[in-house]
Amino acid sequence: MEVFVPHQPVPCGTWPSPVTASLTAGRTVTLSGVAVSDETVLWLERRPSEKGRTALVAWRQGTESCDVTPPGLDVATRVHEYGGGAFAVAGRVVVVSNRRDGGVYAFDLDDDTAEPRCLALSGGLRYASFAFAPDGQRVYAVREDHRGEGEPVNTLVAISLHGSLEGASEAIIAQGADFYSTPTPSPDGKQLAWIEWDHPAMPWTSSRLCVMRLDDPNSRTVLAGGNGSASGKPESLTEPQWADDHTLFAISDRGGWWTVWRFALSSGEAEPVCKVEAEIGQPHWVFGQRSYSLLADGRILALAVKAGQTQMLLLTPCAGAGYEVTPVSLGLPEQCPLAFGDQFAWLDGSPDRASAVVVGAPGQSPHVLRAATVLPFGQDDIAQPESVRFPLADGAEGQAFFYPPASAQCCVPEGELPPMIVTAHGGPTARASEGFSFKVQWWTSRGFAVLDVNYSGSTGFGRAYRERLDGQWGVRDVEDCIAAASHMAASGRVDPKRIVIRGSSAGGLTVLSALASSDIFAAGTSLYGVTDLRTLAEETHKFEARYLDSLVGPWPEAEAVYRARSPLFMADRIHVPVLFLQGLDDAVVPPEQARSMVAALKRNGVVCPLVEFEGEGHGFRGEETLQRAFQIELAFYGRVFGFVPADVQLSVEDEAALDGAFGPVA
Known part of the structure; x- marks a missing residue:
């Protein structure tokens, strides 16, 4: 009978892992809504x-x-x-x-x-x-x-x-209007509130809060935003909710941070419910987001992000004016919890367990209704996030979550430092969060460290931090990822010669530009990433058709800038292996983006395998695709660093794709 000895030294990247491809794909569902x-x-x-x-x-x-x-x-x-x-x-x-x-x-x-x-x-x-x-x-x-x-x-x-x-x-x-969101009828059914915005704005740069009497289409009124903004500056508004037929709440960032505001329809007055240097609000990438809940007793439950980290706040009306702000313990919700009798219901994304739909009350262990999966391993196999602050090129401060390798069975051998994977999130107006993610645990359970970077432009740090990327996409995000990697390389906790960078969508552009701008990375992976900004500006879908006006410059007037920022025209500056994973039905970043980049890199002799997936769009959904993508990327890093992963089983076609780029494994 084999005796289990915990924490045996095993070379990084070759650790046997309980985080299998079937667990991360077929046996794990995505919970939402x-x-x-x-x-x-x-x-x-x-x-x-x-x-x-x-x-x-x-x-x-x-x-x-x-x-x-x-x-x-x-x-x-x-x-x-x-x-x-x-x-x-x-x-x-x-x-x-x-x-x-x-x-x-x-x-x-x-x-x-x-x-x-x-x-x-x-x-x-x-x-x-x-x-x-x-x-x-x-x-x-x-x-x-x-x-x-x-x-x-x-x-x-x-x-x-x-x-x-x-x-x-x-x-x-x-x-x-070019875009609409969140139609919200008043309690008496006579009025409708909504959010709208027009090109070239995105909903997190400038939008309008509107109200209309349903019996009079000409009664539309802009309560906030647009030319009626009280500050005269761009204002992002979202998530309208009625308190009664005369009072509307919504989220606004007119004070520099997304927070809840109260609008009195009779007087037109507006005031913030509370003033905290935390973000109560999210970028409107998808419909149905919820950052606060109005409770029956007049209190407000709010989901806030402060310095990149999530916290729950209870806002209680004061006798005079304003609301008292009290932290409340409700796990780590991915959306603001909803009142459910004398309890709450929410999707919990705590860092030490798979996400789950739960019911519970503050300070109590919640009742799990459905977990994304049942984890067949314990806490020793789960990497916990550490919030890391690091200096940026202009003297500002950046934030990232660092995950050291974690295993109940293996440890890093003496004299070895773990390789590190730097992750550039998409958007680029999204954020790295501290919730449990198989995209992190897949790597840490195999002996990799992971650094998930909140580069300039990320949400959760106020409007000023988001606007650091205005006109600077492909510059500051790249500088920040390089700075984060350099900071951890200097810390002595990771191997400075074995750092790779990966990212999807907008993060793919950051990956490729970083490879062209620094020699700190030994390889990179782009998942349906942007490679030619000019093509993206001309061919992408309506929602993002003018997004690049703020991130890069007006199109086509700034075509020279678009070309200079496009990885396609930096191919001669990339000298390390790059893996490309691409869906063939992608309407956001069409497959030709990856194909053109691969062709340019091949002309310069760069190892650059491309794997395309039929039936997949922008973001992979199918079980087979997810399993293949995880295993291909792990095998790719094995080829780069010269190790053989413990549990990779590639198809003949995927093995051939890597062999065609690297040559057959000896």
């Missing part, structure tokens, strides 16, 4: 084992969770390409968007025998961001119309649940 209605908690599960289909799941006290959508429905949407906000619930009625046909369907939670009723279905139409009218007769939504030539047209619509609206199943409520 927690909602509550009556005594029911609902959430979405995206399942790689079902080719990335998303099911709506429900749980009631005393019962087991169960699917409430049939296998034919994929509860997701492609509005703005990134989706979100694909369902809404009111009482026992649910409305969903079906990704497979773009249609809108309704069904009753208490009737598991009836087929979902189709409310809207037309080729070329997409729907998202649903909200029920208080009377239950209609649902409001963002509609994206792809039926005409040119850019799709976005509007706000009302969709009938029972009959027709003036002879049709749906009616346009608001139009004319």
